[in-house]
Amino acid sequence: MKISQIKSDFAKFTSSSYTIVAGCSRFGASIASIQSEKGAEVVVVDNDPEKFRNLSVGFSGFKILGDPTDIDILIKAGIEKASLVIAATNDDNANIMISQISSKIYSVPKVVARVYDSSKEIIYQGFSVKLIYPTQLSTDAFNQVLDEVKEDKKI
């Protein structure tokens, strides 16, 4: 990707971006913190107030205490104007519901969901939701480390 392309994407993204992070898991909190530090408007939703502790000191967005699968809570979080929704709860079913509501009912341009059980992936068919598989990512990363170790041994 050219530098100019990256810069323009970045500018486009942060200047008009309104992100909702549903579920303040460590993953969700991490994404929320990064987005917030980049300058995006970020709203984090979680049922458990303790979870908000996962957010970094640099987080300057909003926190909403409530059930992120509840459509009224999502409206309160501003889903009607969101450009990005991340379904980051620890529950696959909740993530499915949140991402479907975001994508199908509110046509949020970019919706990302964390999926633990890949056997449920098929439910997402027909919905424009990007999926992240933590297990697969960890496995890939692990394989990469293994390859590096093998390379080191060769040298």
Added chain:
Amino acid sequence: MKIVIVGGWKKVDFLAKSLLSKGHEVTMIHDDEGYCKVLSRNHNAAVISGDGSMPHILEDANIEQADIVIALTPVDADNLVICQLAKKVYGVKKAFATVGNPKNVEVFKKLGINSVISSTHIVSGIIEQMSSFNEILSAIPIEEGKIVILELEVKENYDVCGKTIAKLGISENAIIGCILRKTGTIIPNGKTKIQQDDKLIILSPPHIQNDLIQLLIGRGEHV
């Protein structure tokens, strides 16, 4: 018919009994192993212990052969996933779900699951109806409250007592569908005369209910 029921406590026990007595084949899935044993004892039907929103558990329950799946778990998101898996992946023709949050009736419809019952909705609807008028014997909201069925017992001092239906002057939007009388059930027409102790079964949209009841009862002793 082959029916798979997922989750629920008293509901699934009762529902299974009812469906089995009608000759249907029922398979139950429940994530509480202890309750699975209870269900297994109570009913002559297969019971699977596990999370019904997991595809392999649904497969254990032979979901591919099911005609109907009923999701009764207390978590709406789980019920959504169960129904969507059943329909999308396993081709089950009909999927029913109960939801705790009444808003999810609409949400589920938009996400492809049409048969959704909100027990909260029905219960609060009935309570509201019953508490607002002493005269109504019972009230049932239909179709998420768009239409209400009322049962009203005609007392001697009511305006409506002794009048024919044609002369009542009730709104066009309401209809007295049926009259329960000691002598039997009557489907009334314009000439039917309403008598004391008649139980009127009335259908109407909720917003004209107040006026309708006032009309039937009259100024009288209505509180």
